[in-house]
Amino acid sequence: MSKKSAGTPISQYGEFGLIDYLTKNIQHKNESTIKGVGDDAAILDYKSKQIVVTTDLLLEGIHFNLMYVPLKHLGYKAVVVNLSDVYAMNAIPKQITVSIGISSKFTVEAIDEIYQGIYLACEKYNVDLVGGDTSSSLTGLTISITAIGEVEKGKVVYRNTAKENDLICVTGRLGAAFMGLQVLEREKEVFAKNPDLQPELDHYKTLLESQLKPEARKDIIEWFAKEKIIPTSMMDISDGLSSELIHICTQSKVGCKVFEERIPIDEVTAKMASEIHIEPLVAALNGGEDYELLFTCNISNHDKLKENAAISIIGHICEQEEGINIIGRAGNIIPVKAQGWNSLMDEK
Ligand code: ADP
Ligand code: MG
Numbered sequence: 001m002s003k004k005s006a007g008t009p010i011s012q013y014g015e016f017g018l019i020d021y022l023t024k025n026i027q028h029k030n031e032s033t034i035k036g037v038g039d040d041a042a043i044l045d046y047k048s049k050q051i052v053v054t055t056d057l058l059l060e061g062i063h064f065n066l067m068y069v070p071l072k073h074l075g076y077k078a079v080v081v082n083l084s085d086v087y088a089m090n091a092i093p094k095q096i097t098v099s100i101g102i103s104s105k106f107t108v109e110a111i112d113e114i115y116q117g118i119y120l121a122c123e124k125y126n127v128d129l130v131g132g133d134t135s136s137s138l139t140g141l142t143i144s145i146t147a148i149g150e151v152e153k154g155k156v157v158y159r160n161t162a163k164e165n166d167l168i169c170v171t172g173r174l175g176a177a178f179m180g181l182q183v184l185e186r187e188k189e190v191f192a193k194n195p196d197l198q199p200e201l202d203h204y205k206t207l208l209e210s211q212l213k214p215e216a217r218k219d220i221i222e223w224f225a226k227e228k229i230i231p232t233s234m235m236d237i238s239d240g241l242s243s244e245l246i247h248i249c250t251q252s253k254v255g256c257k258v259f260e261e262r263i264p265i266d267e268v269t270a271k272m273a274s275e276i277h278i279e280p281l282v283a284a285l286n287g288g289e290d291y292e293l294l295f296t297c298n299i300s301n302h303d304k305l306k307e308n309a310a311i312s313i314i315g316h317i318c319e320q321e322e323g324i325n326i327i328g329r330a331g332n333i334i335p336v337k338a339q340g341w342n343s344l345m346d347e348k
Pocket of ligand 1: 019022023036037038039040041042098099100129130131132133134
């Protein structure tokens with residue numbers, strides 16, 4: 001637990017003192033940032049580019065549990081999940097604003113830890129923190145982050161433009177973040193029963209990292225630009241592959257065939273899934289929080305996509321009438337449903 005019981009009370013700094021303390025070292029990295037923290041509003045200059053804006057709200061007890069999420073990781077992840085949404089439009093994030101509601105149990109040091117994570121993500125993804133808001137809260141910690149980015153006209157990629165015969169691709173490996181959460185939940189219960197027991201978490205390191213410190217696919221968006229590939233549709237995988245396939249297919253008015261054997265799942269994810277008696281496929285389809293990209297591409301890009309080890313071609317788009325289906329290893333057809341977890345279990 002990284003919450004500190006002893007430390008500097010926020011009241012010692014006051015609102016303005018705290019904002020100053022948290023933002024005094026900011027140095028802007030992007031040309032488009034004209035004015036950041038310190039006035040009534042930030043000023044940005046995007047010249048002829050289109051601007052992408054996205055926001056996320058994180059509430060203690062709903063989106064994160066401070067029992068097992070270190071504050072620095074929380075700050076990092078809060079930024080990354082927003083940047084992932086910007087990348088999913090084929091855009092490059094440039095600025096964020098951060099608004100926080102702080103309950104009285106938090107000290108200046110605790111908020112500083114959150115900001116260390118926020119600044120680490122800003123460094124890694126070359127993003128400027130240009131503003132925010134600060135308030136006390138009666139109901140725990142709240143963090144809301146808004147990300148702003150740019151995209152050249154004509155290069156933005158929506159969810160509703162997948163075309164028949166397009167290839168369906170995903171980046172990375174799926175289900176790891178969900179399995180990481182299962183590890184944390186399990187350890188929390190063990191700890192509650194026996195606080196002296198030190199958890200053995202080394203083996204699950206990759207799963208915990210996926211859950212606590214996910215990364216957004218900046219590399220893939222840069223690779224698209226280098227290879228002059230513009231996907232026909234794209235979104236990030238925040239709720240699980242099933243749900244995202246349904247979004248793309250429904251909004252694009254198409255169907256799809258995704259092949260079970262091609263869905264990328266790593267060994268540690270599969271092992272943890274079997275330990276807790278879940279089909280690895282179920283974790284990959286319904287787990288969520290992977291922050292990988294799901295995209296469709298014209299088949300003319302096949303050879304380039306094949307060469308990129310971070311990308312798996314998992315199926316193709318077909319006519320809407322054919323439905324949204326996964327083809328199992330035995331050739332069996334598994335319809336993808338919104339509540340895929342249960343329906344998939346029933347199918348087996
Ligand atoms: P206002 O009274 O206009 O809301 P504030 O005093 O809240 O202004 O904010 C002063 C400056 O500090 C603004 O530039 C604002 O964007 C920035 N700011 C406020 N809170 C935060 C925060 N938690 N993180 C980063 N910047 C912040
Ligand atoms: Mg304010």
